[in-house]
Amino acid sequence: MKYISTRSSGLGRRYSFLEILLGGLAEDGGLYIPVQYPRVSDAELSHWRTLSYSDLAFEILKKFCNDIPVNDLLALTRRTYRADVYSNIRDASGSERITPLRTLGIEGGTPLSLLELSNGPTLAFKDIAMQLLGNLFEYALAAYHDQKLNILGATSGDTGSAAEYAMRGKCGMRVFMLSPYHKMSAFQTAQMFCLQDQNIFNIAVEGVFDDCQDIVKAVSNDCTFRKKYQIGTVNSINWARINAQVIYYFRGYFDATCHNNQRVSFTVPSGNFGNICAGHVARMMGLPIEKLVVATNENDVLHEFFRTGKYRSRSAAEIYHTTSPSMDIAKASNFERFIFDLLGCNSKRVLQLFCDLETNGSFDLSMSSDFTRVQRFGFVSGCSTHTDRISTIRDIYRRYQVIIDTHTADGVKVAREYLEPGIPMIVLETAQPIKFRDTIREALDLDPPCPPAFNKLETLPQRFTVLPADAACIKDFIRAQIDI
Numbered sequence: 001m002k003y004i005s006t007r008s009s010g011l012g013r014r015y016s017f018l019e020i021l022l023g024g025l026a027e028d029g030g031l032y033i034p035v036q037y038p039r040v041s042d043a044e045l046s047h048w049r050t051l052s053y054s055d056l057a058f059e060i061l062k063k064f065c066n067d068i069p070v071n072d073l074l075a076l077t078r079r080t081y082r083a084d085v086y087s088n089i090r091d092a093s094g095s096e097r098i099t100p101l102r103t104l105g106i107e108g109g110t111p112l113s114l115l116e117l118s119n120g121p122t123l124a125f126k127d128i129a130m131q132l133l134g135n136l137f138e139y140a141l142a143a144y145h146d147q148k149l150n151i152l153g154a155t156s157g158d159t160g161s162a163a164e165y166a167m168r169g170k171c172g173m174r175v176f177m178l179s180p181y182h183k184m185s186a187f188q189t190a191q192m193f194c195l196q197d198q199n200i201f202n203i204a205v206e207g208v209f210d211d212c213q214d215i216v217k218a219v220s221n222d223c224t225f226r227k228k229y230q231i232g233t234v235n236s237i238n239w240a241r242i243n244a245q246v247i248y249y250f251r252g253y254f255d256a257t258c259h260n261n262q263r264v265s266f267t268v269p270s271g272n273f274g275n276i277c278a279g280h281v282a283r284m285m286g287l288p289i290e291k292l293v294v295a296t297n298e299n300d301v302l303h304e305f306f307r308t309g310k311y312r313s314r315s316a317a318e319i320y321h322t323t324s325p326s327m328d329i330a331k332a333s334n335f336e337r338f339i340f341d342l343l344g345c346n347s348k349r350v351l352q353l354f355c356d357l358e359t360n361g362s363f364d365l366s367m368s369s370d371f372t373r374v375q376r377f378g379f380v381s382g383c384s385t386h387t388d389r390i391s392t393i394r395d396i397y398r399r400y401q402v403i404i405d406t407h408t409a410d411g412v413k414v415a416r417e418y419l420e421p422g423i424p425m426i427v428l429e430t431a432q433p434i435k436f437r438d439t440i441r442e443a444l445d446l447d448p449p450c451p452p453a454f455n456k457l458e459t460l461p462q463r464f465t466v467l468p469a470d471a472a473c474i475k476d477f478i479r480a481q482i483d484i
Contacts, residue, residue: 005030008341009347017065024233025220032239038063038444047430052079053098106420108354115252119179123432124163129244134166154212157326161191163234180211193462207469210330218471236274245278256424266426267293267415269407271327273334294416306381309366323439324406358388382414393443405433
């Protein structure tokens with residue numbers, strides 16, 4: 001298995017999995033993607049149905065990272081996907097399932113289900129990938145003879161805490177996490193800022209999430225700085241994040257079906273296109289997915305593209321600060337991977353389109369024959385508003401006595417627009433509702449349940465640094481910590 005950049009696929013260098021693991025962007029500014037997606041046979045699907053989550057992860061990952069010895073990879077997946085790590089369950093479903101499927105009921109002639117992805121240490125779906133990433137990084141650093149890694153990331157809510165909890169205490173690693181100051185929920189902020197580990201540095205940026213994301217890309221594109229200070233990333237531009245998320249699409253499919261000729265649809269609340277990109281990869285591997293439903297909030301950049309063929313990033317002034325804040329994103333950094341596939345792996349056109357995006361703030365495929373190919377990849381989309389999510393939270397609680405978080409509510413709202421008789425609909429849950437207590441109170445006039453370990457989280461002392469939205473300032477801060 002080799003990897004190429006979305007911007008130089010024909011002429012560029014080919015990389016192994018371990019070579020791209022510790023980095024983020026390719027040197028030409030593109031994103032890494034496999035030369036070709038591995039295909040899964042019917043016999044493999046049947047066998048995989050019988051496996052534990054950790055062993056399923058091993059089978060899928062070994063198709064993508066065959067430069068890690070199989071015994072080492074199996075040990076990594078079994079160390080990562082353990083019941084005690086994913087113990088924040090809310091019912092009797094059993095933490096050994098890791099990502100249990102909860103069927104809400106029959107709607108539109110089909111089962112409507114939630115794939116629970118938030119039973120990990122930070123109560124968000126990001127844990128599923130980050131816990132693996134932390135162990136992979138540690139393995140790779142040891143393989144490269146005690147190399148150091150300084151992780152630079154950006155978060156709009158859950159990526160930061162998931163990364164920090166996965167990397168805290170890891171030998172040879174520091175984490176520099178950028179987040180938009182005063183733009184996350186109080187619970188999300190406390191999860192990150194209360195950490196006192198000496199290898200964790202929280203930077204509150206005076207701006208919006210996209211400022212944070214742009215800084216990460218700017219630093220990653222400074223090859224001299226990146227190499228000197230050994231900068232890596234945990235954002236979903238890192239291919240290993242996508243790889244890890246592919247696993248739970250297969251698990252969700254197996255739990256929702258009895259045999260391999262059945263098809264299912266997935267709805268994914270999405271702002272940065274990372275989570276649903278993993279679904280796209282699973283579908284390209286041969287998983288029988290009918291539709292991939294992109295659910296956005298008021299910041300409907302992705303919905304606008306799938307509806308019109310026009311992709312237009314938003315300025316900071318155009319971003320809505322919503323009650324599903326992890327999707328308050330103006331530019332989906334993972335979208336380039338899908339566009340690469342949509343354009344038939346034409347890296348020259350990808351480069352031109354994303355140069356247009358940087359220069360003009362948009363590109364337009366509405367009049368191109370390529371846009372008509374979107375339906376071949378199964379993508380549809382919809383959007384949700386604050387009124388919608390409040391209504392959906394109330395309705396799900398009234399019907400099923402289940403409390404869902406605000407992002408999952410956006411997913412359920414849009415999923416209901418695409419229900420098809422006989423095709424199970426699985427909504428990917430994004431977080432536990434305690435992370436958005438104020439909105440749950442508004443919807444239900446009650447507090448959501450809180451795992452005991454988090455009862456006093458928001459009263460703990462916090463440690464963070466406020467900096468302007470300026471890449472040079474962030475570099476200076478990183479230098480100062482590393483050069484001590």
